[in-house]
Amino acid sequence: MDESRSKVLLEGLLTRDGINCSCCSKVVTVLEFVAHAGGQPSKPYRNILVDGLDNDLLHCLISAWDKQSDSERQAFFPVSTEGDDPNDDTCGICGDGGNLICCDGCPSTFHMSCLELEELPSDDWRCANCSCKFCQEHLNHDAPDNAEVDSLHSCSQCEEKYHPACSPETEDLSSVSNQAGNHFCQQSCRLLFEELQNLLAVKKDLEPEFACRIIQCSHENAPETVLDLDGRVECNSKIAVALSLMDECFLPIVDQRTGINLIRNVVYNCGSNFLRLDFHGFYIFILERGDEIVSAASVRIHGTKLAEMPFIGTRHMYRRQGMCRRLLD
Structure with a gap:
Protein backbone atom coordinates (compact mmCIF):
# COMPACT_ATOMS: atom_id res chain seq x y z
CA MET A 1 0.00 0.00 0.00
CA LYS A 67 -0.08 -14.51 21.93
CA GLN A 68 2.76 -16.12 23.86
CA SER A 69 1.87 -16.94 27.45
CA ASP A 70 2.96 -14.59 30.25
CA SER A 71 5.66 -17.07 31.29
CA GLU A 72 7.00 -17.22 27.72
CA ARG A 73 7.36 -13.41 27.66
CA GLN A 74 8.67 -13.21 31.22
CA ALA A 75 11.81 -11.05 31.51
CA PHE A 76 12.85 -11.92 35.07
CA PHE A 77 12.66 -15.30 36.79
CA PRO A 78 12.68 -14.92 40.59
CA VAL A 79 13.61 -18.00 42.60
CA SER A 80 12.07 -18.25 46.06
CA THR A 81 14.59 -17.87 48.89
CA GLU A 82 12.06 -18.57 51.63
CA GLY A 83 12.09 -21.74 53.69
CA ASP A 84 14.67 -23.61 55.73
CA ASP A 85 17.36 -23.46 53.03
CA PRO A 86 17.16 -20.22 51.02
CA ASN A 87 20.51 -20.76 49.33
CA ASP A 88 21.22 -22.41 46.01
CA ASP A 89 22.16 -26.10 45.98
CA THR A 90 24.48 -25.81 42.98
CA CYS A 91 27.95 -24.27 42.74
CA GLY A 92 27.83 -20.97 40.89
CA ILE A 93 31.10 -21.80 39.09
CA CYS A 94 31.13 -25.47 38.12
CA GLY A 95 27.40 -26.23 38.35
CA ASP A 96 27.81 -29.30 40.60
CA GLY A 97 26.43 -29.95 44.08
CA GLY A 98 28.21 -31.22 47.18
CA ASN A 99 29.76 -29.37 50.11
CA LEU A 100 29.16 -25.70 49.37
CA ILE A 101 29.81 -22.42 51.17
CA CYS A 102 27.12 -19.77 51.13
CA CYS A 103 27.42 -16.10 50.29
CA ASP A 104 25.99 -13.87 53.04
CA GLY A 105 24.77 -11.34 50.49
CA CYS A 106 22.91 -13.45 47.91
CA PRO A 107 21.64 -17.06 47.45
CA SER A 108 24.80 -18.14 45.58
CA THR A 109 26.89 -21.07 46.80
CA PHE A 110 30.35 -22.31 45.81
CA HIS A 111 32.86 -25.10 46.29
CA MET A 112 35.92 -23.95 48.20
CA SER A 113 38.09 -25.54 45.51
CA CYS A 114 36.31 -23.55 42.78
CA LEU A 115 37.11 -20.35 44.68
CA GLU A 116 40.67 -21.58 45.34
CA LEU A 117 40.13 -21.17 49.09
CA GLU A 118 42.12 -23.33 51.49
CA GLU A 119 39.96 -22.66 54.56
CA LEU A 120 36.45 -21.49 55.32
CA PRO A 121 36.02 -17.71 55.33
CA SER A 122 35.50 -16.25 58.78
CA ASP A 123 32.68 -13.91 59.78
CA ASP A 124 30.65 -12.25 57.02
CA TRP A 125 31.67 -13.45 53.54
CA ARG A 126 30.46 -12.03 50.22
CA CYS A 127 30.98 -13.47 46.76
CA ALA A 128 32.36 -11.42 43.86
CA ASN A 129 28.83 -10.53 42.77
CA CYS A 130 28.20 -8.86 46.14
CA SER A 131 31.51 -6.99 46.27
CA CYS A 132 32.90 -3.93 44.52
CA LYS A 133 35.13 -4.78 41.55
CA PHE A 134 37.51 -1.99 42.59
CA CYS A 135 37.83 -2.26 46.39
CA GLN A 136 36.65 -5.91 46.72
CA GLU A 137 34.47 -4.88 49.67
CA HIS A 138 30.72 -4.94 50.15
CA LEU A 139 30.70 -1.58 51.92
CA ASN A 140 32.81 1.41 50.98
CA HIS A 141 34.26 2.40 54.34
CA ASP A 142 36.18 5.35 52.88
CA ALA A 143 33.16 6.98 51.26
CA PRO A 144 31.21 9.83 52.88
CA ASP A 145 27.99 9.03 54.71
CA ASN A 146 25.94 8.88 51.53
CA ALA A 147 23.69 5.94 50.70
CA GLU A 148 23.96 6.57 46.94
CA VAL A 149 27.76 6.59 46.97
CA ASP A 150 28.07 3.69 49.42
CA SER A 151 25.60 1.36 47.69
CA LEU A 152 26.66 -1.21 45.12
CA HIS A 153 25.60 -0.54 41.54
CA SER A 154 25.55 -3.09 38.74
CA CYS A 155 27.29 -2.08 35.51
CA SER A 156 24.88 -2.31 32.60
CA GLN A 157 27.61 -3.72 30.35
CA CYS A 158 30.00 -5.96 32.31
CA GLU A 159 27.37 -6.75 35.02
CA GLU A 160 30.00 -6.40 37.75
CA LYS A 161 29.21 -4.56 40.99
CA TYR A 162 30.93 -1.32 41.96
CA HIS A 163 30.74 1.62 44.33
CA PRO A 164 30.36 4.86 42.34
CA ALA A 165 32.97 6.48 44.60
CA CYS A 166 35.47 3.71 43.83
CA SER A 167 35.34 4.13 40.06
CA PRO A 168 38.48 5.89 38.76
CA GLU A 169 36.22 7.82 36.37
CA THR A 170 33.49 8.91 38.78
CA GLU A 171 33.19 12.47 37.49
CA ASP A 172 33.08 11.41 33.83
CA LEU A 173 30.34 8.87 34.49
CA SER A 174 28.08 10.91 36.76
CA SER A 175 26.32 12.64 33.85
CA VAL A 176 25.60 9.48 31.83
CA SER A 177 25.05 6.68 34.35
CA ASN A 178 21.41 7.46 35.02
CA GLN A 179 20.26 7.99 31.44
CA ALA A 180 17.64 5.36 30.47
CA GLY A 181 18.26 3.61 33.80
CA ASN A 182 21.75 2.41 32.89
CA HIS A 183 24.85 2.51 35.10
CA PHE A 184 28.48 2.07 34.06
CA CYS A 185 31.56 1.32 36.13
CA GLN A 186 33.92 3.03 33.68
CA GLN A 187 34.00 4.78 30.33
CA SER A 188 35.10 1.70 28.39
CA CYS A 189 31.93 -0.12 29.45
CA ARG A 190 29.75 2.85 28.53
CA LEU A 191 31.33 3.15 25.08
CA LEU A 192 31.03 -0.60 24.45
CA PHE A 193 27.39 -0.60 25.56
CA GLU A 194 26.53 2.33 23.30
CA GLU A 195 28.33 0.74 20.35
CA LEU A 196 26.43 -2.54 20.79
CA GLN A 197 23.13 -0.68 21.08
CA ASN A 198 23.90 1.25 17.90
CA LEU A 199 24.54 -2.05 16.10
CA LEU A 200 21.20 -3.59 17.12
CA ALA A 201 19.22 -4.82 14.11
CA VAL A 202 21.71 -3.22 11.69
CA LYS A 203 22.11 -5.46 8.66
CA LYS A 204 25.67 -6.06 7.51
CA ASP A 205 25.92 -7.56 4.04
CA LEU A 206 28.52 -10.27 3.61
CA GLU A 207 29.08 -12.27 0.45
CA PRO A 208 26.19 -12.52 -2.02
CA GLU A 209 22.91 -13.70 -0.44
CA PHE A 210 24.23 -13.59 3.14
CA ALA A 211 24.05 -10.93 5.85
CA CYS A 212 24.54 -10.81 9.61
CA ARG A 213 23.13 -8.67 12.39
CA ILE A 214 22.99 -8.39 16.18
CA ILE A 215 19.61 -8.66 17.88
CA GLN A 216 18.41 -8.67 21.48
CA CYS A 217 15.04 -9.42 23.02
CA SER A 218 13.24 -6.24 24.09
CA HIS A 219 11.03 -6.83 27.12
CA GLU A 220 8.24 -4.64 28.41
CA ASN A 221 9.38 -2.00 30.92
CA ALA A 222 13.01 -2.51 29.85
CA PRO A 223 15.32 0.55 29.66
CA GLU A 224 15.03 2.52 26.46
CA THR A 225 17.14 1.46 23.47
CA VAL A 226 18.11 3.17 20.24
CA LEU A 227 15.48 1.09 18.41
CA ASP A 228 12.05 2.43 17.55
CA LEU A 229 8.91 0.28 17.70
CA ASP A 230 9.53 -1.20 14.25
CA GLY A 231 13.07 -2.20 15.20
CA ARG A 232 12.04 -3.77 18.50
CA VAL A 233 9.25 -5.75 16.87
CA GLU A 234 11.57 -7.02 14.14
CA CYS A 235 14.21 -7.99 16.72
CA ASN A 236 11.71 -9.89 18.88
CA SER A 237 10.31 -11.71 15.84
CA LYS A 238 13.80 -12.82 14.85
CA ILE A 239 14.53 -13.80 18.47
CA ALA A 240 11.58 -16.22 18.36
CA VAL A 241 12.95 -17.75 15.15
CA ALA A 242 16.45 -17.95 16.67
CA LEU A 243 15.00 -19.93 19.59
CA SER A 244 13.42 -22.43 17.20
CA LEU A 245 16.83 -22.78 15.53
CA MET A 246 18.49 -23.47 18.91
CA ASP A 247 15.77 -26.00 19.77
CA GLU A 248 16.56 -27.71 16.47
CA CYS A 249 20.26 -27.90 17.38
CA PHE A 250 20.23 -28.75 21.11
CA LEU A 251 18.36 -31.02 23.48
CA PRO A 252 16.47 -29.12 26.20
CA ILE A 253 18.59 -28.01 29.17
CA VAL A 254 16.33 -27.60 32.21
CA ASP A 255 17.53 -26.50 35.65
CA GLN A 256 16.59 -29.23 38.14
CA ARG A 257 15.75 -26.89 41.03
CA THR A 258 13.69 -24.27 39.20
CA GLY A 259 12.54 -25.95 36.00
CA ILE A 260 13.91 -23.01 33.99
CA ASN A 261 14.64 -23.69 30.32
CA LEU A 262 18.22 -22.42 30.13
CA ILE A 263 18.45 -22.15 26.34
CA ARG A 264 15.21 -20.21 26.15
CA ASN A 265 16.27 -17.78 28.90
CA VAL A 266 19.66 -17.19 27.27
CA VAL A 267 18.08 -16.42 23.89
CA TYR A 268 15.37 -14.25 25.48
CA ASN A 269 17.88 -12.26 27.59
CA CYS A 270 16.18 -13.12 30.91
CA GLY A 271 17.38 -12.18 34.38
CA SER A 272 17.11 -13.94 37.76
CA ASN A 273 17.97 -13.32 41.40
CA PHE A 274 20.12 -16.48 41.23
CA LEU A 275 23.41 -15.47 39.64
CA ARG A 276 23.94 -18.74 37.76
CA LEU A 277 20.48 -18.36 36.20
CA ASP A 278 20.85 -14.67 35.36
CA PHE A 279 21.17 -14.41 31.58
CA HIS A 280 20.46 -10.70 31.28
CA GLY A 281 22.76 -8.99 28.79
CA PHE A 282 22.83 -11.70 26.11
CA TYR A 283 22.82 -10.69 22.46
CA ILE A 284 22.05 -13.03 19.58
CA PHE A 285 24.29 -12.87 16.52
CA ILE A 286 22.45 -14.19 13.46
CA LEU A 287 23.47 -15.12 9.92
CA GLU A 288 20.70 -14.63 7.37
CA ARG A 289 20.13 -15.73 3.82
CA GLY A 290 17.41 -13.45 2.56
CA ASP A 291 14.83 -13.41 5.38
CA GLU A 292 15.84 -16.87 6.63
CA ILE A 293 17.99 -17.25 9.75
CA VAL A 294 20.69 -19.80 8.93
CA SER A 295 22.89 -19.69 12.05
CA ALA A 296 22.65 -18.08 15.48
CA ALA A 297 25.02 -17.57 18.40
CA SER A 298 24.29 -16.34 21.93
CA VAL A 299 26.94 -13.88 23.11
CA ARG A 300 27.36 -11.91 26.33
CA ILE A 301 30.23 -9.43 26.51
CA HIS A 302 31.85 -8.77 29.89
CA GLY A 303 33.79 -5.54 29.59
CA THR A 304 36.46 -5.23 26.92
CA LYS A 305 38.43 -8.43 27.56
CA LEU A 306 35.97 -11.27 28.00
CA ALA A 307 32.93 -12.64 26.18
CA GLU A 308 30.97 -15.88 26.57
CA MET A 309 29.21 -17.83 23.83
CA PRO A 310 27.37 -20.81 25.35
CA PHE A 311 25.33 -21.72 22.27
CA ILE A 312 25.92 -21.53 18.53
CA GLY A 313 24.04 -23.54 15.96
CA THR A 314 23.14 -23.92 12.29
CA ARG A 315 20.00 -25.30 10.71
CA HIS A 316 20.36 -28.89 9.52
CA MET A 317 20.14 -28.14 5.79
CA TYR A 318 23.02 -25.61 6.02
CA ARG A 319 25.47 -27.61 8.14
CA ARG A 320 28.99 -28.47 6.99
CA GLN A 321 29.02 -25.43 4.71
CA GLY A 322 31.01 -23.01 6.89
CA MET A 323 28.01 -21.01 8.13
CA CYS A 324 29.34 -20.51 11.67
CA ARG A 325 32.62 -19.27 10.22
CA ARG A 326 30.70 -16.77 8.09
CA LEU A 327 28.83 -15.58 11.18
CA LEU A 328 31.87 -15.13 13.41
CA ASP A 329 34.43 -13.81 10.92
Whole structure:
Protein backbone atom coordinates (compact mmCIF):
# COMPACT_ATOMS: atom_id res chain seq x y z
CA MET A 1 0.00 0.00 0.00
CA ASP A 2 1.00 3.62 -0.38
CA GLU A 3 1.54 5.74 2.76
CA SER A 4 -2.08 6.95 2.75
CA ARG A 5 -3.30 3.34 2.38
CA SER A 6 -5.59 4.42 -0.41
CA LYS A 7 -3.87 2.60 -3.26
CA VAL A 8 -2.53 -0.93 -3.70
CA LEU A 9 0.96 -0.74 -5.19
CA LEU A 10 1.69 -4.46 -5.41
CA GLU A 11 0.21 -7.77 -4.29
CA GLY A 12 1.89 -10.95 -3.12
CA LEU A 13 1.39 -14.15 -1.15
CA LEU A 14 3.04 -14.61 2.26
CA THR A 15 4.94 -17.91 2.50
CA ARG A 16 7.44 -19.43 4.94
CA ASP A 17 10.26 -18.52 2.56
CA GLY A 18 9.21 -14.92 1.90
CA ILE A 19 6.63 -13.12 -0.23
CA ASN A 20 5.64 -14.59 -3.58
CA CYS A 21 5.40 -11.46 -5.72
CA SER A 22 2.44 -11.39 -8.12
CA CYS A 23 4.39 -9.18 -10.51
CA CYS A 24 7.40 -11.38 -11.17
CA SER A 25 6.30 -14.68 -9.54
CA LYS A 26 9.51 -14.72 -7.49
CA VAL A 27 9.79 -15.29 -3.74
CA VAL A 28 11.42 -12.17 -2.30
CA THR A 29 12.20 -10.76 1.13
CA VAL A 30 10.01 -8.17 2.85
CA LEU A 31 12.47 -5.39 2.01
CA GLU A 32 12.72 -6.49 -1.62
CA PHE A 33 8.94 -6.63 -1.91
CA VAL A 34 8.49 -3.11 -0.52
CA ALA A 35 11.30 -1.77 -2.72
CA HIS A 36 9.76 -3.50 -5.75
CA ALA A 37 6.46 -1.76 -5.00
CA GLY A 38 8.16 1.61 -4.58
CA GLY A 39 7.28 1.84 -0.87
CA GLN A 40 9.20 3.33 2.04
CA PRO A 41 12.11 0.93 2.79
CA SER A 42 12.71 2.29 6.31
CA LYS A 43 9.27 1.08 7.51
CA PRO A 44 8.68 -2.05 5.45
CA TYR A 45 6.34 -3.84 7.85
CA ARG A 46 4.00 -0.85 8.07
CA ASN A 47 3.57 -0.72 4.29
CA ILE A 48 2.35 -4.30 3.86
CA LEU A 49 -1.35 -4.80 4.57
CA VAL A 50 -2.43 -8.38 5.27
CA ASP A 51 -5.59 -9.21 3.34
CA GLY A 52 -8.49 -10.36 5.49
CA LEU A 53 -7.03 -8.99 8.73
CA ASP A 54 -7.29 -5.28 7.89
CA ASN A 55 -3.94 -4.81 9.61
CA ASP A 56 -0.38 -4.19 8.55
CA LEU A 57 2.37 -6.78 8.89
CA LEU A 58 3.94 -4.88 11.81
CA HIS A 59 0.86 -5.25 13.99
CA CYS A 60 0.48 -8.88 12.92
CA LEU A 61 3.98 -9.50 14.30
CA ILE A 62 3.07 -7.68 17.53
CA SER A 63 -0.10 -9.77 17.84
CA ALA A 64 1.85 -13.01 17.28
CA TRP A 65 4.38 -12.01 19.99
CA ASP A 66 1.59 -11.12 22.44
CA LYS A 67 -0.08 -14.51 21.93
CA GLN A 68 2.76 -16.12 23.86
CA SER A 69 1.87 -16.94 27.45
CA ASP A 70 2.96 -14.59 30.25
CA SER A 71 5.66 -17.07 31.29
CA GLU A 72 7.00 -17.22 27.72
CA ARG A 73 7.36 -13.41 27.66
CA GLN A 74 8.67 -13.21 31.22
CA ALA A 75 11.81 -11.05 31.51
CA PHE A 76 12.85 -11.92 35.07
CA PHE A 77 12.66 -15.30 36.79
CA PRO A 78 12.68 -14.92 40.59
CA VAL A 79 13.61 -18.00 42.60
CA SER A 80 12.07 -18.25 46.06
CA THR A 81 14.59 -17.87 48.89
CA GLU A 82 12.06 -18.57 51.63
CA GLY A 83 12.09 -21.74 53.69
CA ASP A 84 14.67 -23.61 55.73
CA ASP A 85 17.36 -23.46 53.03
CA PRO A 86 17.16 -20.22 51.02
CA ASN A 87 20.51 -20.76 49.33
CA ASP A 88 21.22 -22.41 46.01
CA ASP A 89 22.16 -26.10 45.98
CA THR A 90 24.48 -25.81 42.98
CA CYS A 91 27.95 -24.27 42.74
CA GLY A 92 27.83 -20.97 40.89
CA ILE A 93 31.10 -21.80 39.09
CA CYS A 94 31.13 -25.47 38.12
CA GLY A 95 27.40 -26.23 38.35
CA ASP A 96 27.81 -29.30 40.60
CA GLY A 97 26.43 -29.95 44.08
CA GLY A 98 28.21 -31.22 47.18
CA ASN A 99 29.76 -29.37 50.11
CA LEU A 100 29.16 -25.70 49.37
CA ILE A 101 29.81 -22.42 51.17
CA CYS A 102 27.12 -19.77 51.13
CA CYS A 103 27.42 -16.10 50.29
CA ASP A 104 25.99 -13.87 53.04
CA GLY A 105 24.77 -11.34 50.49
CA CYS A 106 22.91 -13.45 47.91
CA PRO A 107 21.64 -17.06 47.45
CA SER A 108 24.80 -18.14 45.58
CA THR A 109 26.89 -21.07 46.80
CA PHE A 110 30.35 -22.31 45.81
CA HIS A 111 32.86 -25.10 46.29
CA MET A 112 35.92 -23.95 48.20
CA SER A 113 38.09 -25.54 45.51
CA CYS A 114 36.31 -23.55 42.78
CA LEU A 115 37.11 -20.35 44.68
CA GLU A 116 40.67 -21.58 45.34
CA LEU A 117 40.13 -21.17 49.09
CA GLU A 118 42.12 -23.33 51.49
CA GLU A 119 39.96 -22.66 54.56
CA LEU A 120 36.45 -21.49 55.32
CA PRO A 121 36.02 -17.71 55.33
CA SER A 122 35.50 -16.25 58.78
CA ASP A 123 32.68 -13.91 59.78
CA ASP A 124 30.65 -12.25 57.02
CA TRP A 125 31.67 -13.45 53.54
CA ARG A 126 30.46 -12.03 50.22
CA CYS A 127 30.98 -13.47 46.76
CA ALA A 128 32.36 -11.42 43.86
CA ASN A 129 28.83 -10.53 42.77
CA CYS A 130 28.20 -8.86 46.14
CA SER A 131 31.51 -6.99 46.27
CA CYS A 132 32.90 -3.93 44.52
CA LYS A 133 35.13 -4.78 41.55
CA PHE A 134 37.51 -1.99 42.59
CA CYS A 135 37.83 -2.26 46.39
CA GLN A 136 36.65 -5.91 46.72
CA GLU A 137 34.47 -4.88 49.67
CA HIS A 138 30.72 -4.94 50.15
CA LEU A 139 30.70 -1.58 51.92
CA ASN A 140 32.81 1.41 50.98
CA HIS A 141 34.26 2.40 54.34
CA ASP A 142 36.18 5.35 52.88
CA ALA A 143 33.16 6.98 51.26
CA PRO A 144 31.21 9.83 52.88
CA ASP A 145 27.99 9.03 54.71
CA ASN A 146 25.94 8.88 51.53
CA ALA A 147 23.69 5.94 50.70
CA GLU A 148 23.96 6.57 46.94
CA VAL A 149 27.76 6.59 46.97
CA ASP A 150 28.07 3.69 49.42
CA SER A 151 25.60 1.36 47.69
CA LEU A 152 26.66 -1.21 45.12
CA HIS A 153 25.60 -0.54 41.54
CA SER A 154 25.55 -3.09 38.74
CA CYS A 155 27.29 -2.08 35.51
CA SER A 156 24.88 -2.31 32.60
CA GLN A 157 27.61 -3.72 30.35
CA CYS A 158 30.00 -5.96 32.31
CA GLU A 159 27.37 -6.75 35.02
CA GLU A 160 30.00 -6.40 37.75
CA LYS A 161 29.21 -4.56 40.99
CA TYR A 162 30.93 -1.32 41.96
CA HIS A 163 30.74 1.62 44.33
CA PRO A 164 30.36 4.86 42.34
CA ALA A 165 32.97 6.48 44.60
CA CYS A 166 35.47 3.71 43.83
CA SER A 167 35.34 4.13 40.06
CA PRO A 168 38.48 5.89 38.76
CA GLU A 169 36.22 7.82 36.37
CA THR A 170 33.49 8.91 38.78
CA GLU A 171 33.19 12.47 37.49
CA ASP A 172 33.08 11.41 33.83
CA LEU A 173 30.34 8.87 34.49
CA SER A 174 28.08 10.91 36.76
CA SER A 175 26.32 12.64 33.85
CA VAL A 176 25.60 9.48 31.83
CA SER A 177 25.05 6.68 34.35
CA ASN A 178 21.41 7.46 35.02
CA GLN A 179 20.26 7.99 31.44
CA ALA A 180 17.64 5.36 30.47
CA GLY A 181 18.26 3.61 33.80
CA ASN A 182 21.75 2.41 32.89
CA HIS A 183 24.85 2.51 35.10
CA PHE A 184 28.48 2.07 34.06
CA CYS A 185 31.56 1.32 36.13
CA GLN A 186 33.92 3.03 33.68
CA GLN A 187 34.00 4.78 30.33
CA SER A 188 35.10 1.70 28.39
CA CYS A 189 31.93 -0.12 29.45
CA ARG A 190 29.75 2.85 28.53
CA LEU A 191 31.33 3.15 25.08
CA LEU A 192 31.03 -0.60 24.45
CA PHE A 193 27.39 -0.60 25.56
CA GLU A 194 26.53 2.33 23.30
CA GLU A 195 28.33 0.74 20.35
CA LEU A 196 26.43 -2.54 20.79
CA GLN A 197 23.13 -0.68 21.08
CA ASN A 198 23.90 1.25 17.90
CA LEU A 199 24.54 -2.05 16.10
CA LEU A 200 21.20 -3.59 17.12
CA ALA A 201 19.22 -4.82 14.11
CA VAL A 202 21.71 -3.22 11.69
CA LYS A 203 22.11 -5.46 8.66
CA LYS A 204 25.67 -6.06 7.51
CA ASP A 205 25.92 -7.56 4.04
CA LEU A 206 28.52 -10.27 3.61
CA GLU A 207 29.08 -12.27 0.45
CA PRO A 208 26.19 -12.52 -2.02
CA GLU A 209 22.91 -13.70 -0.44
CA PHE A 210 24.23 -13.59 3.14
CA ALA A 211 24.05 -10.93 5.85
CA CYS A 212 24.54 -10.81 9.61
CA ARG A 213 23.13 -8.67 12.39
CA ILE A 214 22.99 -8.39 16.18
CA ILE A 215 19.61 -8.66 17.88
CA GLN A 216 18.41 -8.67 21.48
CA CYS A 217 15.04 -9.42 23.02
CA SER A 218 13.24 -6.24 24.09
CA HIS A 219 11.03 -6.83 27.12
CA GLU A 220 8.24 -4.64 28.41
CA ASN A 221 9.38 -2.00 30.92
CA ALA A 222 13.01 -2.51 29.85
CA PRO A 223 15.32 0.55 29.66
CA GLU A 224 15.03 2.52 26.46
CA THR A 225 17.14 1.46 23.47
CA VAL A 226 18.11 3.17 20.24
CA LEU A 227 15.48 1.09 18.41
CA ASP A 228 12.05 2.43 17.55
CA LEU A 229 8.91 0.28 17.70
CA ASP A 230 9.53 -1.20 14.25
CA GLY A 231 13.07 -2.20 15.20
CA ARG A 232 12.04 -3.77 18.50
CA VAL A 233 9.25 -5.75 16.87
CA GLU A 234 11.57 -7.02 14.14
CA CYS A 235 14.21 -7.99 16.72
CA ASN A 236 11.71 -9.89 18.88
CA SER A 237 10.31 -11.71 15.84
CA LYS A 238 13.80 -12.82 14.85
CA ILE A 239 14.53 -13.80 18.47
CA ALA A 240 11.58 -16.22 18.36
CA VAL A 241 12.95 -17.75 15.15
CA ALA A 242 16.45 -17.95 16.67
CA LEU A 243 15.00 -19.93 19.59
CA SER A 244 13.42 -22.43 17.20
CA LEU A 245 16.83 -22.78 15.53
CA MET A 246 18.49 -23.47 18.91
CA ASP A 247 15.77 -26.00 19.77
CA GLU A 248 16.56 -27.71 16.47
CA CYS A 249 20.26 -27.90 17.38
CA PHE A 250 20.23 -28.75 21.11
CA LEU A 251 18.36 -31.02 23.48
CA PRO A 252 16.47 -29.12 26.20
CA ILE A 253 18.59 -28.01 29.17
CA VAL A 254 16.33 -27.60 32.21
CA ASP A 255 17.53 -26.50 35.65
CA GLN A 256 16.59 -29.23 38.14
CA ARG A 257 15.75 -26.89 41.03
CA THR A 258 13.69 -24.27 39.20
CA GLY A 259 12.54 -25.95 36.00
CA ILE A 260 13.91 -23.01 33.99
CA ASN A 261 14.64 -23.69 30.32
CA LEU A 262 18.22 -22.42 30.13
CA ILE A 263 18.45 -22.15 26.34
CA ARG A 264 15.21 -20.21 26.15
CA ASN A 265 16.27 -17.78 28.90
CA VAL A 266 19.66 -17.19 27.27
CA VAL A 267 18.08 -16.42 23.89
CA TYR A 268 15.37 -14.25 25.48
CA ASN A 269 17.88 -12.26 27.59
CA CYS A 270 16.18 -13.12 30.91
CA GLY A 271 17.38 -12.18 34.38
CA SER A 272 17.11 -13.94 37.76
CA ASN A 273 17.97 -13.32 41.40
CA PHE A 274 20.12 -16.48 41.23
CA LEU A 275 23.41 -15.47 39.64
CA ARG A 276 23.94 -18.74 37.76
CA LEU A 277 20.48 -18.36 36.20
CA ASP A 278 20.85 -14.67 35.36
CA PHE A 279 21.17 -14.41 31.58
CA HIS A 280 20.46 -10.70 31.28
CA GLY A 281 22.76 -8.99 28.79
CA PHE A 282 22.83 -11.70 26.11
CA TYR A 283 22.82 -10.69 22.46
CA ILE A 284 22.05 -13.03 19.58
CA PHE A 285 24.29 -12.87 16.52
CA ILE A 286 22.45 -14.19 13.46
CA LEU A 287 23.47 -15.12 9.92
CA GLU A 288 20.70 -14.63 7.37
CA ARG A 289 20.13 -15.73 3.82
CA GLY A 290 17.41 -13.45 2.56
CA ASP A 291 14.83 -13.41 5.38
CA GLU A 292 15.84 -16.87 6.63
CA ILE A 293 17.99 -17.25 9.75
CA VAL A 294 20.69 -19.80 8.93
CA SER A 295 22.89 -19.69 12.05
CA ALA A 296 22.65 -18.08 15.48
CA ALA A 297 25.02 -17.57 18.40
CA SER A 298 24.29 -16.34 21.93
CA VAL A 299 26.94 -13.88 23.11
CA ARG A 300 27.36 -11.91 26.33
CA ILE A 301 30.23 -9.43 26.51
CA HIS A 302 31.85 -8.77 29.89
CA GLY A 303 33.79 -5.54 29.59
CA THR A 304 36.46 -5.23 26.92
CA LYS A 305 38.43 -8.43 27.56
CA LEU A 306 35.97 -11.27 28.00
CA ALA A 307 32.93 -12.64 26.18
CA GLU A 308 30.97 -15.88 26.57
CA MET A 309 29.21 -17.83 23.83
CA PRO A 310 27.37 -20.81 25.35
CA PHE A 311 25.33 -21.72 22.27
CA ILE A 312 25.92 -21.53 18.53
CA GLY A 313 24.04 -23.54 15.96
CA THR A 314 23.14 -23.92 12.29
CA ARG A 315 20.00 -25.30 10.71
CA HIS A 316 20.36 -28.89 9.52
CA MET A 317 20.14 -28.14 5.79
CA TYR A 318 23.02 -25.61 6.02
CA ARG A 319 25.47 -27.61 8.14
CA ARG A 320 28.99 -28.47 6.99
CA GLN A 321 29.02 -25.43 4.71
CA GLY A 322 31.01 -23.01 6.89
CA MET A 323 28.01 -21.01 8.13
CA CYS A 324 29.34 -20.51 11.67
CA ARG A 325 32.62 -19.27 10.22
CA ARG A 326 30.70 -16.77 8.09
CA LEU A 327 28.83 -15.58 11.18
CA LEU A 328 31.87 -15.13 13.41
CA ASP A 329 34.43 -13.81 10.92
